[in-house]
Amino acid sequence: MVSAPLIAIEDLTVDFANGPHVSRAVDGIALQLAPAEALGIVGESGSGKSVTWLAALGLLPGKAAVRGSVRLDGRELVGAPPRELEAVRGKRIAMIFQDPSSCLNPVHRIGWQLGEALRLHRGLDRRAADAEALRLLDQVGIADARRRLGDYPHQLSGGLNQRVMIAMALAGQPDLLVADEPTTALDATIQAQILDLLRAVRRDTGMAMVLISHDLGVVAENVDRVAVMYAGRLVEEAPGQELFARPRHPYTQGLLAALPELTGRRRRLAAIPGTVPEPGSLPAGCRFAPRCPAADHRCAIEAPPIQSVAVHHRTNCHRQIEPGFSVWSLPKAAE
Amino acid sequence: MLLFAASRLFRALLTILFVMTFAFFVLRASGDPALLILSVDAPPEALAAFRKAWGLDQPIWQQYLAYIGHALTGDFGKSMRDGRPAIDLVMERVPATLAITLPALALKLGIGIPAGIYAALHRNTFADRMTMALSVAGFTMPSFVLALLLVLIFSVTLGWLPASGNDSPVNAILPIITLGTAGAAIMARFTRSAMQEVLGQPFVRAASAKGLSWRRVISHHALPNAAIPTVTIIGFMVGSLVAGAVVVESVFAWPGIGRLLVSAVANRDLAVVQALLMVIAFWMVMANLAVDLAYGWLDPRVRSARAGGH
Ligand SMILES: Nc1ncnc2c1ncn2[C@@H]1O[C@H](COP(=O)(O)OP(=O)(O)O)[C@@H](O)[C@H]1O
Ligand SMILES: [Mg+2]
Numbered sequence: 068m069v070s071a072p073l074i075a076i077e078d079l080t081v082d083f084a085n086g087p088h089v090s091r092a093v094d095g096i097a098l099q100l101a102p103a104e105a106l107g108i109v110g111e112s113g114s115g116k117s118v119t120w121l122a123a124l125g126l127l128p129g130k131a132a133v134r135g136s137v138r139l140d141g142r143e144l145v146g147a148p149p150r151e152l153e154a155v156r157g158k159r160i161a162m163i164f165q166d167p168s169s170c171l172n173p174v175h176r177i178g179w180q181l182g183e184a185l186r187l188h189r190g191l192d193r194r195a196a197d198a199e200a201l202r203l204l205d206q207v208g209i210a211d212a213r214r215r216l217g218d219y220p221h222q223l224s225g226g227l228n229q230r231v232m233i234a235m236a237l238a239g240q241p242d243l244l245v246a247d248e249p250t251t252a253l254d255a256t257i258q259a260q261i262l263d264l265l266r267a268v269r270r271d272t273g274m275a276m277v278l279i280s281h282d283l284g285v286v287a288e289n290v291d292r293v294a295v296m297y298a299g300r301l302v303e304e305a306p307g308q309e310l311f312a313r314p315r316h317p318y319t320q321g322l323l324a325a326l327p328e329l330t331g332r333r334r335r336l337a338a339i340p341g342t343v344p345e346p347g348s349l350p351a352g353c354r355f356a357p358r359c360p361a362a363d364h365r366c367a368i369e370a371p372p373i374q375s376v377a378v379h380h381r382t383n384c385h386r387q388i389e390p391g392f393s394v395w396s397l398p399k400a401a402e
Numbered sequence: 403m404l405l406f407a408a409s410r411l412f413r414a415l416l417t418i419l420f421v422m423t424f425a426f427f428v429l430r431a432s433g434d435p436a437l438l439i440l441s442v443d444a445p446p447e448a449l450a451a452f453r454k455a456w457g458l459d460q461p462i463w464q465q466y467l468a469y470i471g472h473a474l475t476g477d478f479g480k481s482m483r484d485g486r487p488a489i490d491l492v493m494e495r496v497p498a499t500l501a502i503t504l505p506a507l508a509l510k511l512g513i514g515i516p517a518g519i520y521a522a523l524h525r526n527t528f529a530d531r532m533t534m535a536l537s538v539a540g541f542t543m544p545s546f547v548l549a550l551l552l553v554l555i556f557s558v559t560l561g562w563l564p565a566s567g568n569d570s571p572v573n574a575i576l577p578i579i580t581l582g583t584a585g586a587a588i589m590a591r592f593t594r595s596a597m598q599e600v601l602g603q604p605f606v607r608a609a610s611a612k613g614l615s616w617r618r619v620i621s622h623h624a625l626p627n628a629a630i631p632t633v634t635i636i637g638f639m640v641g642s643l644v645a646g647a648v649v650v651e652s653v654f655a656w657p658g659i660g661r662l663l664v665s666a667v668a669n670r671d672l673a674v675v676q677a678l679l680m681v682i683a684f685w686m687v688m689a690n691l692a693v694d695l696a697y698g699w700l701d702p703r704v705r706s707a708r709a710g711g712h
Contacts (some may be wrong), residue, residue: 219706
């Protein structure tokens with residue numbers, strides 16, 4: 068990375084206390100993000116994508132123990148006092164979530180909720196906040212904005228509510244927007260509109276974005292770089308083009324194989340057999356080994372380190388899979 | 403909304419009519435007041451005269467129509483014991499009952515709500531467990547047991563407070579505490595679970611992600627939502643302001659509605675029992691109406707559904 072990173076995550080670990088048991092939901096993640104860059108985070112549900120970014124913003128409940136380092140412009144966020152974190156949230160880093168309709172407060176009007184953010188981050192008085200709220204709703208493509216300000220969230224569709232959430236995120240003029248599965252709860256056409264909106268907003272504001280999704284297809288056309296997570300670990304990271312053209316980790320290859328072909332005829336969807344292990348029962352060694360067609364005895368006992376395989380391309384796999392070769396075309400070994 | 407209010411009001415009136423009708427027939431089916439008031443060995447002429455005087459010799463449906471007809475003009479009959487208008491007997495007892503149930507309500511809400519919020523915000527801490535243990539103790543103990551316990555401690559042993567009567571405001575203290583304790587315990591549990599439920603909602607996390615202080619997230623985002631489910635239980639408590647102290651009034655010899663009810667039933671004073679039930683029903687129905695309106699006021703989703711015309 069040439070420029071100084073906007074945000075640098077170093078060895079981030081999150082443990083949840085479950086009574087006497089501790090489950091490690093995120094295990095030693097390292098990631099960097101440059102200003103204005105768009106980073107995709109991909110992995111099946113339960114991989115630790117959300118927890119990583121909630122931990123970065125200090126939004127996890129008290130039973131979560133967060134260790135490691137998250138630096139925003141060099142300032143440490145892990146363990147920072149509440150006041151400092153509050154000054155970062157919404158103002159430097161905004162976050163939007165999966166289910167927009169339940170992320171808005173049901174008893175407050177849209178205008179009130181937008182105004183709250185505007186007063187907080189921009190110190191606007193009521194009048195100015197009203198005008199700015201109107202402008203923001205316009206910016207996120209909500210027709211009839213004035214009427215919408217007086218509406219409650221339940222009067223809006225999921226897609227409109229997500230637009231409102233985006234408008235609210237823009238209220239603080241943040242440097243980074245973390246969009247955690249922003250389209251997962253929406254149907255396909257609305258999903259495309261929201262992704263278009265995010266692209267337009269980034270073009271207009273120049274803010275960086277982290278786009279979290281379990282769907283590589285959602286991330287594909289919207290980010291510069293992709294990080295793939297599996298069971299709390301980063302398994303592969305590369306610029307988008309590179310990752311899609313030459314995926315090196317069997318997990319990434321599996322996710323790609325499960326995608327419908329973007330152009331031309333559709334391919335049979337072959338989801339990766341098996342499921343993500345629970346943080347309470349993680350396999351020793353490579354966490355993907357039990358589901359990996361290329362796993363050998365070493366994978367079962369020794370955790371692979373993350374290493375560079377090409378420029379800006381890192382992966383953690385013992386098998387050193389050659390570019391262009393997919394493990395999913397191997398005949399399944401006899402059990 | 404107007405349609406909604408009108409339909410609710412109509413239902414309220416119907417409920418009151420139902421209670422009056424029910425009370426009328428059950429009371430008449432369950433024994434002859436003439437025998438009870440004049441005693442079984444009264445001469446038959448006296449019994450006949452008594453029945454005639456109170457209209458008890460008429461066919462029951464005629465008695466009923468007369469009762470309802472008079473009720474519509476505000477006449478609820480006279481006490482068979484002292485001949486005074488039944489409604490007056492009832493209404494003059496209301497202040498005494500409210501004198502203990504209103505402060506008790508304040509205690510229930512004033513202690514129960516903050517305790518519940520505190521417990522929810524400090525989940526699984528020692529303070530939370532203490533609060534909840536006290537609350538279980540508070541609402542599992544029958545009120546007469548608590549009343550006797552309080553009397554034993556504060557009147558008999560310590561001699562600080564009078565055990566019964568109503569000759570000074572100090573007399574009200576033990577009845578108020580007795581009534582307030584169980585209610586505060588229920589309120590605390592209810593508030594805690596309502597608050598806990600809300601704190602787990604995505605919009606609370608989203609409000610934090612916005613950059614709001616935890617204080618503001620609680621006060622402006624969590625509390626207004628947690629208030630919605632507590633309306634039911636508060637409405638129930640308001641509804642029992644008039645009739646909720648029967649046991650406590652009896653234990654402490656407090657001259658309120660509850661004691662009047664006990665004695666009027668024992669004496670088969672028909673008009674008084676009917677008037678009592680009518681007043682109690684009226685108050686409960688009004689409380690219910692208030693709950694319905696409060697829902698609309700607190701929850702915009704309910705408001706929309708009603709504006710939709712149901
Ligand atoms: N509040 C929590 N308490 C306990 N475990 C949690 C909590 N939040 C998340 N987890 C666990 O952490 C793991 C990662 O979750 P998450 O980051 O939400 O996955 P995803 O990649 O789907 O966003 C999951 O196994 C989940 O069960
Ligand atoms: Mg998630």
